Amino acid sequence: MKHLVILGAGTSGTMMVNHLIGKLPKKEWKITIVDQYKTHYYQPGFLFLPFDIYTTQQVKKDGRKFIPKEANYIQKKIELILPKENLVKLEGGEELPYDILIVATGTNIAPDEIEGMDGPGWYKDIFDFYTYQGAKALRNKLREWEGGKLVVHITEMPIKCPIAPLEFVFLADSYFKNKGMRDSVDITFVTPLSGAFTKPKATKALHYLLEEKNITEITDFNIERVDYENKKIVDYADTEVEYDLLVTVPTNMGDALLERSEMGDELNHIPTNKATLQTLDHENIFAIGDATNLPTSKAGSVAHFEAEILTENILHYIKGEPLKEEFDGHANCFIETGNGKALLIDFNYTHEPVEGTFPFPGVGPLQLLKESRANHMGKMAFKWVYWNMLLKGTHIPFVSANMSTKGKHFEKMES
Amino acid sequence: MEKLIAQRTISVNEEGYLTDFSQWTKEIGEGIAKEQDIAMTDRHWEVIDYIHDKFQKEEPLSIRGIKKSGVINIKEFYKLFPGGPLKKATMIAGIPKPKSCI
Numbered sequence: 001m002k003h004l005v006i007l008g009a010g011t012s013g014t015m016m017v018n019h020l021i022g023k024l025p026k027k028e029w030k031i032t033i034v035d036q037y038k039t040h041y042y043q044p045g046f047l048f049l050p051f052d053i054y055t056t057q058q059v060k061k062d063g064r065k066f067i068p069k070e071a072n073y074i075q076k077k078i079e080l081i082l083p084k085e086n087l088v089k090l091e092g093g094e095e096l097p098y099d100i101l102i103v104a105t106g107t108n109i110a111p112d113e114i115e116g117m118d119g120p121g122w123y124k125d126i127f128d129f130y131t132y133q134g135a136k137a138l139r140n141k142l143r144e145w146e147g148g149k150l151v152v153h154i155t156e157m158p159i160k161c162p163i164a165p166l167e168f169v170f171l172a173d174s175y176f177k178n179k180g181m182r183d184s185v186d187i188t189f190v191t192p193l194s195g196a197f198t199k200p201k202a203t204k205a206l207h208y209l210l211e212e213k214n215i216t217e218i219t220d221f222n223i224e225r226v227d228y229e230n231k232k233i234v235d236y237a238d239t240e241v242e243y244d245l246l247v248t249v250p251t252n253m254g255d256a257l258l259e260r261s262e263m264g265d266e267l268n269h270i271p272t273n274k275a276t277l278q279t280l281d282h283e284n285i286f287a288i289g290d291a292t293n294l295p296t297s298k299a300g301s302v303a304h305f306e307a308e309i310l311t312e313n314i315l316h317y318i319k320g321e322p323l324k325e326e327f328d329g330h331a332n333c334f335i336e337t338g339n340g341k342a343l344l345i346d347f348n349y350t351h352e353p354v355e356g357t358f359p360f361p362g363v364g365p366l367q368l369l370k371e372s373r374a375n376h377m378g379k380m381a382f383k384w385v386y387w388n389m390l391l392k393g394t395h396i397p398f399v400s401a402n403m404s405t406k407g408k409h410f411e412k413m414e415s
Numbered sequence: 416m417e418k419l420i421a422q423r424t425i426s427v428n429e430e431g432y433l434t435d436f437s438q439w440t441k442e443i444g445e446g447i448a449k450e451q452d453i454a455m456t457d458r459h460w461e462v463i464d465y466i467h468d469k470f471q472k473e474e475p476l477s478i479r480g481i482k483k484s485g486v487i488n489i490k491e492f493y494k495l496f497p498g499g500p501l502k503k504a505t506m507i508a509g510i511p512k513p514k515s516c517i
Contacts, residue, residue, distance in 0.1 A: 156479060192478070194499070220499050222478050224489070236478075236489045237497070266479060 002029050004314075005088055005098040007078055007257075009035035011043070011391070012289030012303040013104035014066050018393035019311040021068045024318075032072040032096060034088070038063055041132055042386055044300060047164055047336070049135040050142055051175045058383065060132065066391045078105075081261040083282045100284050100314065103263075103270055105255035107160055107290035107298060109134075113251040114155060116226035126226065126246045129168065130160060138247065142175070147184030148244030153233060154191045155223055158267075159252045160290055160298040163345075165189070166196055167336040168247065173213040174338035188216040190233070190241055195219060201352045202345065205369055209337055252298070254291055269293040274349070275325035277310045284317075286310060296329035296349060304390055305330045308401040311393075330403040332358075334379035342375035344368055348403040354410055359398040361407025368408065421446040432505070432512050436470075439509030448507045451496075455507075459495055462487055466508045476501060476513040 004020065006013045017033045024031065045059035067073045077091035081101070088096040109130050111118035117126065127141065128134035152169050159165075169189050176182040189196060189210070195203035196210060196217050210217055221235045232242045254268030263270055263281070271280040272292040279285045288310050289303035296302055306327055313323045329349030334342050344366050345353035357364040365374055389396060418427045421442040426434045431447070433439055444463065448455050465486045469476055478501060482489055496503040501513055 156477070194502075220502075222489070236493045236500075266483065 002099045003097060004029055004031050004100045004102070005096050006031070006033040006102045006104060007035075007081075007088065008104035008106055008255075008291070009033050009037075009040065009063050009067065009073070010104060010106050010289070011300045012106070012291075012307060013102070014040065014063070014391045015304065015307040015393050016102055016104060016288060016310065017067060017071050018391065019307055020314065021070055023311065023315060026070070030072060031070075032074060033067060034074045034076060034078055034090065034096070035063065036075060036077040036091075038075060039132075040066060040391075042383060044161070044386070045383065046129050046132065046135040047167055047171070049132075050129055050138040050168075051171050052139060052143070053171075054383075056132075056136060059135075061387065078257050079260070081257065081263060081285075083261070083263065083285060086284065098284075100286070100317065101282075102310070102314075103258075103279070103285065103287040103291050104289050105257055105291045107252045107254050107269070109250040110253040111248075111250040113253075114223055114226060116228050117155075117248065117250060119226070119228050121226070121228035121231075121246075125231065125244065126228065126248060128248060128250055130164075130249060130252075141245070145245060147176075147181050149186045149188065149242055150245050150247065151188045151190060151233065151241055151243035153189075153221075153223070153241075153246060153248040154193075155249060155251050156192055158298060159249050161300075161333075162297055163197070163333055163335050165191075165249050169215050170209065170213060170338040171336055173215065186216070187214070188218060188241060188243075190218045190221045192222050193219060199347065199352045201354060202369065205355070206343070209371075213338065252290075258291070265293055267293075273325075274329065275327050276313055276323040277306060277327060278313070278317075278323060286314065294327075294329065297331045297333070299331055299333060300386070300390070301332045302330065304396070305332075305401040307393065308395070326402065328402050330401060332399065334375055334382065336376065336379060337371050340376050341371045341373055342379045343371055344375045344378065346403060346408075351403060351405065351410070354408050356408035358407065359404075361404075363407075420450075430506075430512065433509040436509050444507045444509060447509075451498075451503050451507070453496060453503065453507070456495075458487075458491075459507075462492065462495065462504055463508045466504055466510065470508070470510045476505065 006016055039060050040063035042059045045054045048054040080089040086098055109128050123137045127138040129138055152165055154165050169187055176185045197203040224234050224236045226233050232240045234240050254264050258264035258268045270287045272287045274294045277286050279287050288306050290298040309327045316323050332346045334344050336342050347353040355369045358366045358368050417424050425438045428434055445455055492500045
């Protein structure tokens with residue numbers, strides 16, 4: 001009996017076990033999935049939790065519900081991967097030998113990378129919203145906050161869902177307007193990039209949103225430390241930004257398991273072939289989702305497209321066939337812009353987000369790179385799609401794993 | 416587009432970054448630095464050497480990488496190339512602007 005082991009039961013790991021369980025011959029292959037945590041979080045919901053748009057119950061479910069019964073599901077901490085011995089060691093000494101390993105251990109915030117960030121101010125006037133705990137603590141803070149300087153800040157790239165911090169400021173603008181206290185809140189967006197959006201064309205097309213919502217933008221800010229006593233963030237050029245409430249996106253790092261196993265890069269992400277999803281160092285180890293070092297967004301939609309291609313490649317690998325070099329970095333993201341509207345962007349390794357229609361060329365119904373209520377409805381509907389289709393590996397109709405250029409307004413193709 | 420610098424014609428993109436590294440010389444680097452109001456010293460060139468080394472190995476450049484490089488600390492990096500040190504240093508080095516935008 002051969003053994004395929006999946007490490008991590010988040011978005012990617014859960015999708016992979018559901019894809020593979022029906023495709024690998026049951027008489028020859030056993031599939032094991034390992035994750036130390038019982039709860040599966042709907043991570044896109046963390047954006048909405050601080051503003052009381054979603055409840056805590058809407059963003060978490062028992063992970064077991066989404067793992068097929070035929071799979072061996074182990075809830076234990078993973079101690080070490082020993083790639084030369086094809087072995088995974090779990091907490092308590094249990095050993096899992098594998099023929100194929102899929103690493104889907106994701107990425108986490110590392111606030112301790114910046115001096116003063118997770119000090120006495122942490123969860124008092126400094127918050128993250130990339131964890132369940134952070135988003136919930138921030139919700140409680142916002143419920144009673146009386147206003148002042150709100151600073152929303154990105155520490156360094158890459159981060160999970162790179163557009164989320166900007167969505168956060170848009171939603172904050174709406175939230176304070178609805179509470180009738182927008183006049184007593186200054187909103188400042190601070191980024192290490194040269195523009196608020198991560199892609200140049202989107203920055204150009206969408207800059208009006210910041211102006212319209214009266215949001216101050218500070219770019220090229222590389223944080224050195226948080227001065228929590230004087231409530232300001234300081235960058236290497238000695239620029240200072242004062243805050244009353246700091247919502248930061250700390251450095252994102254892959255799981256410490258990868259550092260312990262000496263398999264990660266400087267941010268503990270695994271060097272991975274960007275087209276096949278095979279790791280660069282070990283041919284029987286594959287990686288997916290936020291755990292990889294791929295030069296595309298760390299996002300659930302990316303993981304979803306990767307899962308379809310990785311499933312095919314695992315089957316090719318088992319048959320001894322060449323892997324398909326097919327993954328193009330495809331990402332498809334709804335961007336909340338506040339007031340019940342959203343944008344939709346669709347891009348990949350080589351194509352920036354542009355205007356157009358999606359998923360049907362020339363028809364839509366969704367408009368790319370333009371604000372609309374339909375896009376917002378799409379984003380809200382996505383929660384249902386996530387729990388009921390995406391995790392189960394059901395193909396989302398009309399949305400292909402590779403990006404389509406049809407119905408889009410490209411000026412020129414870039415490489 | 417084309418640009419005349421240090422008595423040579425080089426190709427640059429709209430932001431002023433060289434589009435063909437083979438056209439780069441130390442004099443061209445010096446000329447670009449001058450346009451940025453930076454007078455190159457040995458210390459500056461040590462950083463440019465490090466950047467060329469990373470470029471040739473196809474390793475991405477980042478502030479974090481500079482921090483760990485052992486060549487220079489970030490404070491000094493900012494003093495040498497005021498403003499956006501990584502953007503300015505790569506322009507002087509004749510390589511593309513780092514893409515940390517993902």
